[in-house]
Amino acid sequence: MTAxxxxxxxxxxIRFAGDSGDGxxxxxxxxxxxxxxxxxxxxxxxxxxxxxxxxxxTLSGVSSFQLHFADHDVLxxxxxxxxxxxxxxxxxxxxxxxxAAGGTVIVDTHDFTKRNLVKAGYPADPLADGxxxxxxxxxxxxxxxxxxxxxEFGLSRKDASRAKNMxxxxxxxxxxGRPAEPTLDYLSKRFAAKPALRDANRAAFTAGWxxxxxxxxxxxxxxxxxxxxxxxxxxxxxxxxxxxxxxxAAGDRSGLPVFLGSYPITPASDVxxxxxxxxxxxxxxxxxxxxxAGIGAAxxxxxxxxxxxxxxxxxxxxxxxxxxGLATMLELPLLICDIQRGGPSTGLPTKTEQADLLQAMFGxxxxxxxxxxxxxxxxxxxxxxVEAVRIAVTYRTPVLLLSDGYIANGAEPWAVPSAASLPVIxxxxxxxxxxxxxxLPYLREPDTLARPWAxxxxxxxxxxxGGIEKxxxxxxxxxxxxxxxxxxxxxxxxxxGIAVPPTFVDDPGSSDLLVIGWGSTYxxxxxxxxxxxxxxxxxxxxxxxxxxxxxxxxxxxxxRYPRVLLPEMNLGYGYGGQLALLLRSKFLVDVQSxxxxxxxxxxxxxxxxxxxxxxxxxx
Amino acid sequence: MSSGxxxxxxxxxxxxxxxxxxxxxxxxxxxxxxxxxxAAVQGMLPTLGLRRENIAFIxxxxxxxxxxxYLDTYGMHSIHGRAPSIATGLAVSRxxxxxxxxxxxxxxxxxxxxxxxxxxxxxxxxxxxxxNNRIYGLTKGQYSPTSTPGKVTxxxxxxxxxxxFNPVSLALGAExxxxxxxxxxxxxxxxxxxxAAAQHRGTxxxxxxxxxxxxxxxxxxxxxxPQGVLRLEHGQPxxxxxxxxxxxxxxxxxxxxxxxxxxxxxxQAPDPSRAFALSRLAGGMTPVGIFRQVERPAxxxxxRAQVATAISSRGRGDLDSLLRxxxxxxxx
Ligand code: SF4
Numbered sequence: 001m002t003a004x005x006x007x008x009x010x011x012x013x014i015r016f017a018g019d020s021g022d023g024x025x026x027x028x029x030x031x032x033x034x035x036x037x038x039x040x041x042x043x044x045x046x047x048x049x050x051x052x053x054x055x056x057x058t059l060s061g062v063s064s065f066q067l068h069f070a071d072h073d074v075l076x077x078x079x080x081x082x083x084x085x086x087x088x089x090x091x092x093x094x095x096x097x098x099x100a101a102g103g104t105v106i107v108d109t110h111d112f113t114k115r116n117l118v119k120a121g122y123p124a125d126p127l128a129d130g131x132x133x134x135x136x137x138x139x140x141x142x143x144x145x146x147x148x149x150x151x152e153f154g155l156s157r158k159d160a161s162r163a164k165n166m167x168x169x170x171x172x173x174x175x176x177g178r179p180a181e182p183t184l185d186y187l188s189k190r191f192a193a194k195p196a197l198r199d200a201n202r203a204a205f206t207a208g209w210x211x212x213x214x215x216x217x218x219x220x221x222x223x224x225x226x227x228x229x230x231x232x233x234x235x236x237x238x239x240x241x242x243x244x245x246x247x248x249a250a251g252d253r254s255g256l257p258v259f260l261g262s263y264p265i266t267p268a269s270d271v272x273x274x275x276x277x278x279x280x281x282x283x284x285x286x287x288x289x290x291x292x293a294g295i296g297a298a299x300x301x302x303x304x305x306x307x308x309x310x311x312x313x314x315x316x317x318x319x320x321x322x323x324x325g326l327a328t329m330l331e332l333p334l335l336i337c338d339i340q341r342g343g344p345s346t347g348l349p350t351k352t353e354q355a356d357l358l359q360a361m362f363g364x365x366x367x368x369x370x371x372x373x374x375x376x377x378x379x380x381x382x383x384x385x386v387e388a389v390r391i392a393v394t395y396r397t398p399v400l401l402l403s404d405g406y407i408a409n410g411a412e413p414w415a416v417p418s419a420a421s422l423p424v425i426x427x428x429x430x431x432x433x434x435x436x437x438x439x440l441p442y443l444r445e446p447d448t449l450a451r452p453w454a455x456x457x458x459x460x461x462x463x464x465x466g467g468i469e470k471x472x473x474x475x476x477x478x479x480x481x482x483x484x485x486x487x488x489x490x491x492x493x494x495x496x497g498i499a500v501p502p503t504f505v506d507d508p509g510s511s512d513l514l515v516i517g518w519g520s521t522y523x524x525x526x527x528x529x530x531x532x533x534x535x536x537x538x539x540x541x542x543x544x545x546x547x548x549x550x551x552x553x554x555x556x557x558x559x560r561y562p563r564v565l566l567p568e569m570n571l572g573y574g575y576g577g578q579l580a581l582l583l584r585s586k587f588l589v590d591v592q593s594x595x596x597x598x599x600x601x602x603x604x605x606x607x608x609x610x611x612x613x614x615x616x617x618x619x
Numbered sequence: 620m621s622s623g624x625x626x627x628x629x630x631x632x633x634x635x636x637x638x639x640x641x642x643x644x645x646x647x648x649x650x651x652x653x654x655x656x657x658a659a660v661q662g663m664l665p666t667l668g669l670r671r672e673n674i675a676f677i678x679x680x681x682x683x684x685x686x687x688x689y690l691d692t693y694g695m696h697s698i699h700g701r702a703p704s705i706a707t708g709l710a711v712s713r714x715x716x717x718x719x720x721x722x723x724x725x726x727x728x729x730x731x732x733x734x735x736x737x738x739x740x741x742x743x744x745x746x747x748x749x750x751n752n753r754i755y756g757l758t759k760g761q762y763s764p765t766s767t768p769g770k771v772t773x774x775x776x777x778x779x780x781x782x783x784f785n786p787v788s789l790a791l792g793a794e795x796x797x798x799x800x801x802x803x804x805x806x807x808x809x810x811x812x813x814x815a816a817a818q819h820r821g822t823x824x825x826x827x828x829x830x831x832x833x834x835x836x837x838x839x840x841x842x843x844x845p846q847g848v849l850r851l852e853h854g855q856p857x858x859x860x861x862x863x864x865x866x867x868x869x870x871x872x873x874x875x876x877x878x879x880x881x882x883x884x885x886x887q888a889p890d891p892s893r894a895f896a897l898s899r900l901a902g903g904m905t906p907v908g909i910f911r912q913v914e915r916p917a918x919x920x921x922x923r924a925q926v927a928t929a930i931s932s933r934g935r936g937d938l939d940s941l942l943r944x945x946x947x948x949x950x951x
Contacts, residue, residue, distance in 0.1 A: 235947040252938045279929035281936035289737035293704035300708030326698050419938040456693035459672045466696025
């Protein structure tokens with residue numbers, strides 16, 4: 001064994017990149033699991049093509065997984081990778097420009113043939129023409145090493161070379177001191193039914209590890225000490241999984257069976273997949289014929305007393321608008337989860353954006369106000385789901401929950417809450433008359449303005465509901481002008497009256513600038529503010545979960561700061577960002593909007609630059 | 620589990636039509652066929668003997684979709700074409716309800732065609748009453764997917780150039796397990812078909828020829844004469860008056876009864892092709908009655924069974940252990 005140097009780092013960003021068939025998502029995922037067990041804080045960003053199998057070896061087929069881990073708390077997956085693992089020429093070409101100056105490249109040279117270089121658009125071999133000067137480059141035929149390592153298991157050449165991702169994972173795990181056991185255990189379970197694949201993948205992993213340890217190519221190993229974290233139990237979780245678990249938890253805490261009506265769409269489908277596995281929590285999943293039927297069935301189930309949920313992305317939200325309007329009229333609890341993606345139309349199915357806010361707020365015919373909540377991080381999808389259901393059930397209203405592709409697929413360590421610590425949600429079904437001996441289906445609770453939830457099967461409360469305007473109190477059909485005016489205002493007042501906690505502001509004192517955000521920009525904004533403060537800038541941060549209604553203290557808060565900056569991943573139709581448009585019109589505050597619509601989360605260094613400019617502009 | 624109503628609790632005491640009549644003023648045009656259907660349903664429901672609160676009617680949009688307001692059961696007047704999807708969610712989550720959908724030719728076959736087709740395919744336990752008047756009434760007289768080609772309406776001043784749907788053929792093609800056709804004015808036939816439909820487990824589709832005197836009067840004038848219809852009775856020869864339905868080379872046709880060998884109607888035949896041929900019989904007589912009535916697993920029963928099996932085999936899920944997952948670690 002060669003003598004390796006052990007160097008301590010406080011943070012590292014690694015990007016695994018390869019062809020979509022190379023298993024880079026799995027490699028990244030397992031590296032993240034090992035990293036979590038090592039006690040580092042982490043954040044991940046998977047990035048994959050919309051095509052399931054784009055032509056092999058081309059730029060459009062490149063799939064990558066970026067992971068940022070550190071000895072302190074991590075807020076984003078990192079702007080620029082320090083280490084790029086490239087499994088073929090296309091992966092190198094597509095990702096090299098992002099690599100930090102002086103970064104490290106680990107290349108599988110196997111596919112650097114003339115033909116593949118051409119496919120990737122390289123006129124000459126980048127490994128030979130000096131284009132990697134300035135980087136530390138490790139080159140090895142990882143594929144050949146893998147094939148040799150798994151020789152004894154009698155796999156086809158194709159299956160043998162596919163284990164190269166595990167060889168790579170073994171090598172990286174050795175370099176960064178990630179434990180081997182969890183991955184070896186994982187492989188044993190995953191391939192339990194296929195012993196040859198199981199043994200080959202385990203052998204490839206071990207061979208990669210040993211390759212690092214025994215060859216002289218890798219002179220340095222790194223250690224990243226654990227990040228401090230409050231005591232408790234942790235796991236890594238993606239936003240979509242946390243959202244699914246939040247829905248299950250809300251069902252559990254309300255005692256309501258969960259009914260999910262959904263239609264497959266990227267990136268929301270994983271929520272359907274996860275809930276479909278959880279039938280033993282009294283969860284029913286219904287894959288409908290279309291987006292409309294998905295929400296229709298959820299609404300029908302809600303009428304029957306279930307926790308009705310529908311999930312969607314992209315154009316799916318447009319299709320659900322009609323039924324959300326009906327749910328607003330019926331005043332029944334319903335959760336609509338929109339995992340935003342790049343738009344309009346089909347847009348960028350696998351990329352992220354925050355451009356559905358205005359549709360969530362206003363995308364129905366007539367005045368159909370609904371509460372809108374946004375999750376800010378993968379783990380926060382859990383709490384936001386529970387809170388959204390609490391509002392839906394308490395106020396008898398459809399609630400829109402906004403997540404996005406960035407946090408839906410990204411992962412972070414999550415402090416696992418105990419079930420008992422979660423709020424109890426009381427469905428409080430109507431059981432009898434509410435006005436003398438008659439039942440008025442639209443008689444409201446004075447504090448919440450909620451109407452009774454009287455489910456079919458309750459004797460004596462037979463009544464009719466529908467999308468035609470209701471008479472106040474009785475719920476009969478009414479075309480009376482004064483009644484319509486009253487009902488429109490009542491429905492608005494009900495949403496406006498939802499109790500929303502005051503805004504938390506992180507202000508070290510006398511800040512000149514308030515940076516406000518919503519949804520998944522929480523991480524990048526937080527990281528940028530941390531850096532700006534390190535430069536001596538005085539910057540405060542506030543992040544909104546409740547977008548409708550807005551917190552009651554928000555107007556006063558915005559007016560307190562000389563400058564307010566609002567970064568959003570949308571354009572806002574020429575009115576500034578979408579939330580900026582709302583805040584300006586509601587509070588008459590000159591919110592400075594910073595927008596980005598490239599399908600990617602904000603880069604921290606870009607936001608720092610924007611913050612610097614804003615603060616300077618103030619002086 | 621063969622009856623569609625087997626999980627619905629019984630009232631245990633006699634009921635009458637008045638109990639099923641709501642306090643809302645009925646607002647269809649004078650002479651509208653919907654009145655007769657409402658009267659038949661209000662007369663039929665008490666005979667089911669169910670708890671009234673365990674009956675739910677869901678409608679879409681159109682003249683007939685006002686139906687739920689006039690029945691003193693639970694009711695929802697929903698949005699155009701979507702009633703089958705809403706009923707699906709209700710039926711899956713509530714096996715103790717008798718779920719009914721009221722729809723029209725525009726609602727069910729045009730804007731809601733997709734939902735109708737998939738409800739039939741899945742065989743969710745519900746009864747769909749499709750009021751076919753071959754016209755859009757509520758929007759004041761445009762042609763519908765069942766209007767006859769050439770129909771002159773406000774939106775087709777030069778005559779409709781759309782080919783018309785045959786709702787029974789469509790339902791059979793969509794794998795429906797119960798398909799029937801009846802006529803608004805024949806109270807006894809309507810009632811008997813509705814009863815059989817309610818008792819069928821799975822999706823029952825009943826096409827009701829309904830007269831719209833305002834925009835499409837006498838669209839079914841022929842079917843309202845004894846010579847115009849052929850009544851289908853399971854196990855009986857298909858004949859009417861002097862006519863019989865005969866088969867020759869796999870094709871059905873009308874033939875003078877004398878000397879003919881009429882086909883015997885088999886509503887329970889596994890193969891729907893003869894029912895399909897009957898649904899589009901040419902020659903001036905329209906078959907009415909139950910075309911098809913077969914047993915097939917109901918989607919909602921199977922969906923609930925999957926949940927029940929998961930709970931009994933894995934035990935009721937424990938939230939704490941779910942949230943912890945297999946890969947958690949602790950920090951102290
Ligand atoms: S328009 Fe026709 S279908 Fe509608 S209520 Fe009047 S008569 Fe009946």
